[in-house]
């Protein structure tokens with residue numbers, strides 16, 4: 001009689017209203033102490049969307065590195081300046097067909113990104129720095145920098161690869 | 173030679189600009205699935221402000237119960253409706269003199285709170301429900317409900333009781 | 345949140361994994377009442393070892409389970425309470441109302 | 455974030471507790487360079503058992519420590535890497551560049 005009695009899932013409900021797909025919006029300041037708060041939030045968001053642990057870590061790492069870059073580069077290390085993060089359940093088409101996943105959008109009012117500088121160091125050179133963008137690009141399926149109305153925006157999407165649920169796990 | 177080399181603290185820096193005391197602002201929807209995200213965020217916020225674990229749990233519990241009440245009572249269980257949480261480092265005067273701590277303000281657009289109903293059940297009656305407000309009032313030092321511009325606001329403050337740091341813990 | 349049932353001494357163990365908050369307390373309530381009222385299991389154990397957090401709605405579900413089992417003369421036994429869950433039991437003044445054991449061995453021997 | 459030093463086989467162990475992120479990597483860098491360059495400790499162990507997370511700025515601090523120790527002919531030894539920290543080492547292609555051991559016993563015997 002071993003069996004799963006119930007498995008709460010959160011993916012069905014709000015499929016009609018696109019607004020409801022928003023998980024949350026977070027406004028923080030460019031203070032490195034805020035990073036651990038954001039990491040905790042994003043980790044749970046990934047959990048709520050049923051990302052496997054490894055993918056959740058990848059998403060957390062990407063958001064952390066992207067925010068650190070905003071603090072260090074876009075804001076040149078100045079503290080107390082505003083950063084926004086929006087986090088939503090995403091669904092759409094990728095080259096592999098229909099996909100669902102998580103979309104995270106960061107916005108800041110810092111200096112415009114210089115596209116020619118937006119690359120890390122060659123990975124075979126052993127020196128400090130130049131790793132953040134590598135981490136982000138290796139972790140996320142979509143990474144898009146843009147500038148709109150004097151704001152930098154970074155949009156990241158990670159697809160949720162459906163993992164087959166174990167047999168007999170839908171008890172009721 | 174056992175000794176503490178360094179202890180990063182975050183309390184000094186931004187004492188001049190009151191704006192910088194803001195830890196974060198979070199916008200969420202009245203979906204119960206969001207509660208675990210908020211708990212994770214608040215837990216880390218309490219950690220960053222050096223609250224002891226028991227106090228951190230009390231703060232998390234209060235925010236969770238207060239948000240659950242907004243979802244169930246102010247919004248009558250309807251999902252997708254906006255809730256705001258602001259979280260800042262607080263300092264001011266209490267009856268015990270100068271205090272610092274954490275201030276958490278929740279706002280919603282739901283129906284106005286009926287002050288005559290704002291009480292839990294007697295704790296010696298064993299029946300489901302009626303515990304949330306007890307938890308909040310037992311955990312927080314300040315609990316203030318108000319209504320402004322068609323919005324309900326709940327302001328909660330928890331004082332940070334200074335714990336003496338162990339001798340020799342300030343290595344440099 | 346995950347709830348799994350398995351047989352145990354004189355009854356059934358419900359293993360709960362996750363936080364019992366407003367999002368998940370209805371599932372816990374449903375599983376409990378099903379076990380107690382429908383299946384009429386004489387002894388229902390609630391394994392809370394993997395529960396990091398319980399809120400007042402979760403406590404309400406447990407109280408409903410307790411009332412149902414009292415009505416039927418069956419038993420509801422909790423074990424594996426984390427510090428945080430234990431704290432909430434105390435805040436609710438329910439630590440003496442529920443039958444609470446440290447671990448599975450103690451609970452099933454009770 | 456907390457960094458504590460204690461003596462060990464042929465050198466010093468730095469016990470790190472907390473996340474090595476942008477907020478805390480400067481403290482780790484400082485402690486490392488102090489141990490390696492100022493105190494000229496021949497073997498510096500970095501105990502990462504209580505580090506849940508490291509970001510690229512943390513990795514940069516470790517790389518600086520490694521370079522300093524190479525310059526001085528001393529050793530920097532890491533141990534107790536969590537899955538998450540190990541993953542970041544691999545993403546950085548540094549898992550073979552650093553001297554990494556599973557635990558304190560292995561590290562101090564090395």
Ligand SMILES: Nc1ncnc2c1ncn2[C@@H]1O[C@H](COP(=O)(O)OP(=O)(O)O)[C@@H](O)[C@H]1O
Nearest residue numbers: 069070073074117118119120129130131132133
């Ligand atoms: N948000 C940003 N705004 C402006 N420039 C950026 C931003 N993110 C990255 N960059 C540029 O890309 C370079 C590489 O970034 P990264 O790989 O994260 O390494 P690092 O930040 O250590 O240099 C940075 O040095 C910087 O010039």
Ligand SMILES: Nc1ncnc2c1ncn2[C@@H]1O[C@H](COP(=O)(O)OP(=O)(O)O)[C@@H](O)[C@H]1O
Nearest residue numbers: 241242245246289290291292301302303304305
């Ligand atoms: N945010 C709120 N808006 C409106 N009414 C509320 C709110 N919070 C609490 N209340 C009222 O206070 C009562 C007691 O709340 P509580 O102690 O949390 O227990 P419960 O929610 O289980 O009834 C509620 O039943 C409700 O009438």
